[in-house]
Amino acid sequence: MAMTALKPGARFKSAVSDAQVMVIKAPAGEHELSCAGVAMLAGADTAPDGVQADAADSGETLIGKRYVNEDESLELLCTKGGAGTLALDGTPLEIKQAKQLPSSD
Amino acid sequence: MNISTILDMAAEAFGERVGVVCGETRLSYAELRATAYAAAERIKASGAAYVVLLDVSSPAASVAVFAAAYAGVPYVPINYRLTADEINALVERASPAYLITSGELRDKLAPRDDLTVVDRADFLAARAGEDAVPTEVGDDPRAVAVQLFTSGTTGKPKAAILRHENLMSYIVGTVEFAAADEDDAILVTVPPYHIAGISSVLSSTYACRRVVQMPNFDAAGWLRLCRDENVTNAFLVPTMLARIVEHLAATGETPELPRLRALAYGGGKMPLSVIQQAVRLFPNVDFTNAYGLTETSSTIAVLGPDDHRAALQSDDPYVQKRLASVGRATGAVEIQIRDEDDGVLGPDQAGYVFVRGPQVSGEYKQQGSQLDADGWFPTRDRGWLDRDGYLFLEGRADDVIVRGGENISPGEIEDVLLSHPAVADVACVAMPDEQWGEAVAAAVVLKDGAQASADELQALVKGQLRSSRVPQSIVFKDALPYNETGKLLRRLVRQEFATPD
Numbered sequence: 001m002a003m004t005a006l007k008p009g010a011r012f013k014s015a016v017s018d019a020q021v022m023v024i025k026a027p028a029g030e031h032e033l034s035c036a037g038v039a040m041l042a043g044a045d046t047a048p049d050g051v052q053a054d055a056a057d058s059g060e061t062l063i064g065k066r067y068v069n070e071d072e073s074l075e076l077l078c079t080k081g082g083a084g085t086l087a088l089d090g091t092p093l094e095i096k097q098a099k100q101l102p103s104s105d
Numbered sequence: 106m107n108i109s110t111i112l113d114m115a116a117e118a119f120g121e122r123v124g125v126v127c128g129e130t131r132l133s134y135a136e137l138r139a140t141a142y143a144a145a146e147r148i149k150a151s152g153a154a155y156v157v158l159l160d161v162s163s164p165a166a167s168v169a170v171f172a173a174a175y176a177g178v179p180y181v182p183i184n185y186r187l188t189a190d191e192i193n194a195l196v197e198r199a200s201p202a203y204l205i206t207s208g209e210l211r212d213k214l215a216p217r218d219d220l221t222v223v224d225r226a227d228f229l230a231a232r233a234g235e236d237a238v239p240t241e242v243g244d245d246p247r248a249v250a251v252q253l254f255t256s257g258t259t260g261k262p263k264a265a266i267l268r269h270e271n272l273m274s275y276i277v278g279t280v281e282f283a284a285a286d287e288d289d290a291i292l293v294t295v296p297p298y299h300i301a302g303i304s305s306v307l308s309s310t311y312a313c314r315r316v317v318q319m320p321n322f323d324a325a326g327w328l329r330l331c332r333d334e335n336v337t338n339a340f341l342v343p344t345m346l347a348r349i350v351e352h353l354a355a356t357g358e359t360p361e362l363p364r365l366r367a368l369a370y371g372g373g374k375m376p377l378s379v380i381q382q383a384v385r386l387f388p389n390v391d392f393t394n395a396y397g398l399t400e401t402s403s404t405i406a407v408l409g410p411d412d413h414r415a416a417l418q419s420d421d422p423y424v425q426k427r428l429a430s431v432g433r434a435t436g437a438v439e440i441q442i443r444d445e446d447d448g449v450l451g452p453d454q455a456g457y458v459f460v461r462g463p464q465v466s467g468e469y470k471q472q473g474s475q476l477d478a479d480g481w482f483p484t485r486d487r488g489w490l491d492r493d494g495y496l497f498l499e500g501r502a503d504d505v506i507v508r509g510g511e512n513i514s515p516g517e518i519e520d521v522l523l524s525h526p527a528v529a530d531v532a533c534v535a536m537p538d539e540q541w542g543e544a545v546a547a548a549v550v551l552k553d554g555a556q557a558s559a560d561e562l563q564a565l566v567k568g569q570l571r572s573s574r575v576p577q578s579i580v581f582k583d584a585l586p587y588n589e590t591g592k593l594l595r596r597l598v599r600q601e602f603a604t605p606d
Contacts, residue, residue: 008106008246008270009106009270022244023106063282064114064283077277079110079113079117081118105304105369
């Protein structure tokens, strides 16, 4: 994935692991999402030959966690877990702390 | 964005866990997904533009929500208690349709060329193979996920629209994925066509919490099912909790439900006396009051267990009173109170309740969006926020009694009348009055064998509230008119007092 506009609802998958995400909220303009240092893939795209995960990245992306950038203009939901740290334009994303509500329905 | 992601994630993380139980039927998340996949293919092949459910609560309701989402068409559950004419009028507004029904309900349907009618058992019979993945699941956040007909207590039902982005915002913003323990189970008694019925499927699937369905509520059956299925959580509308409390009082039974941890209630005004008794009967249970509307994708304010305890234990009347509130905005939405001219009101000032947030659709199919330029939705409920943001509701804007220019909330008078030991139920409504324009009238239901005179009840109100609140006319009834989800039909009560004496 080169620089792409990130639209809410769009899905991306890691080129080097099982990780998948859905965009909940996104900043304007074009950006690059990566996982384990490798650009993520949109829709039916397949990984280019020979791509490899950043060997120094021991991170894990966890199903059900939300990932945000520093100003929370980007929010992703991990819909399938996998190896690798998520990053926006090279900056690693953080897990958004959940506000646990009492179950109401 | 697509709500089917919720089921995909549950099946991915906890495929073997039981997701829904109804009678003898138990389906795991993997089975739910395989059934929804297969149903989606048949829905698409039928050419339907809607998936309609005309049925009681069953696993077919859970499957249908997600199958419609995989197929990319709105899910439209219809109130099966309506008359055949009413049902057919709604079906016409949701056609061409793939319609799931069962038994005698099928006989209510008028034949149509653009209907594919499927029996519930057939709908649930087919499962997709291990590797069968639905083709081209849409991800447009603006696509319509659910279309719900409002109960139409004041006219022709409106078709409220909830988009995938509304429902996903609600779930992701208020539920933690896989938050439930393996042994958790929620008992769901609301019908599938109620917003709480839909949000319970979505919330519980996302939390990976087993749903136990109860298609026909009765108090003894509810207590039995809680025990037999080791239920930990339950949601009830006020009339259901009232019946459970009455049942326990009548039988002298002590509820033995050691697993029950949390009871949530909502969907109408909870009489203070009922919640006070319930807290005593279930001392180890956490109570949560949830307030929400169809047009807001369910819950927007919550009075949580800690709020209940704080109110019950406080010496400060201002805090004690919060037991009668619906709690604070969830954090996924903002709430504002406005006056007649859209001016924003401060704490403790009563007016109209407005809400804003990504889960708020505020949209009807024919009438369009009701949001203002800044995204605020007028709920048409009246109420106020206290100094810490606790929301108190006074009733629907249409239910307010205007006596000589003074706005009177029926709720405060009803609370006083319900405090009389002989009064079982009460509704205060406006009645025409030559001098004041409108005056207060009350329909009262007395407890079995109990006595109270109109004079006595009028004196009670006069002693606690201003004289303008005293019901000018009181009638005694055997029961008040409620719809099937426990909403009081004030329109019918008003008819009792339609002509001045």
